[in-house]
Amino acid sequence: MKLDLSQLFHTSIGFDHLNRFLEEFSNKSQVSSYPPYNILKISEDNYRISLALAGFVAEDIEITLEEMELRITSKGIKNDEKIQYLYRGIANRAFEKKYQLAENIKISGASLKNGMLCIDLKKTPPLQKKAQKIVITD
Numbered sequence: 001m002k003l004d005l006s007q008l009f010h011t012s013i014g015f016d017h018l019n020r021f022l023e024e025f026s027n028k029s030q031v032s033s034y035p036p037y038n039i040l041k042i043s044e045d046n047y048r049i050s051l052a053l054a055g056f057v058a059e060d061i062e063i064t065l066e067e068m069e070l071r072i073t074s075k076g077i078k079n080d081e082k083i084q085y086l087y088r089g090i091a092n093r094a095f096e097k098k099y100q101l102a103e104n105i106k107i108s109g110a111s112l113k114n115g116m117l118c119i120d121l122k123k124t125p126p127l128q129k130k131a132q133k134i135v136i137t138d
Contacts (some may be wrong), residue, residue, distance in 0.1 A: 034095055046108075047121040049099065054115040055092045061117060063110055070107070070119070102120040 040048045049070075053061065055077055064071045076094035101121070108120045 017097040032097075033094065034091060034093070035097070037097065042120075047105075047123070049119045051097065051117040051120070052115060053112070053117050054090050056112070056115070056117075058112050061112070063119065065101075065107060066101060068101045068105075070101055072097045072099075072117070072119075 017119075035053055036048055036049050037049060037051045040050065051072065053074075056074060060074050060077060060123045062073050073096045074094055077092040102123075104124050104126050106122050106124055110117065110119045112118075
């Protein structure tokens with residue numbers, strides 16, 4: 001089912017990204033549960049995204065921020081052909097996770113320890129926005 005919000009945006013300019021965000025959010029078929037993750041509120045202005053990435057090293061993971069979209073990707077880990085698994089319950093496949101950040105959220109750091117990737121986020125105070133007077137010319 002396609003979500004059409006065009007009627008809500010017919011008097012709005014510059015909010016087309018919101019429509020795209022809501023469409024992506026409503027499409028449950030694209031949402032993957034791998035890797036498992038938590039989003040924590042550490043304090044009033046500090047947050048953390050934690051992903052369980054057992055077996056991964058920093059070189060296997062790429063973290064990018066573009067247009068307020070935090071993207072965490074990996075091509076996975078190559079399997080050692082010499083190892084024969086009797087049971088394989090720990091996944092190390094390719095993945096992509098995306099998180100939409102608000103404009104006042106900044107990334108303060110990332111670390112990978114004991115199989116947990118932690119990305120720390122900080123909320124910054126919004127700039128004071130003043131009303132702008134538009135001059136009408138002849």
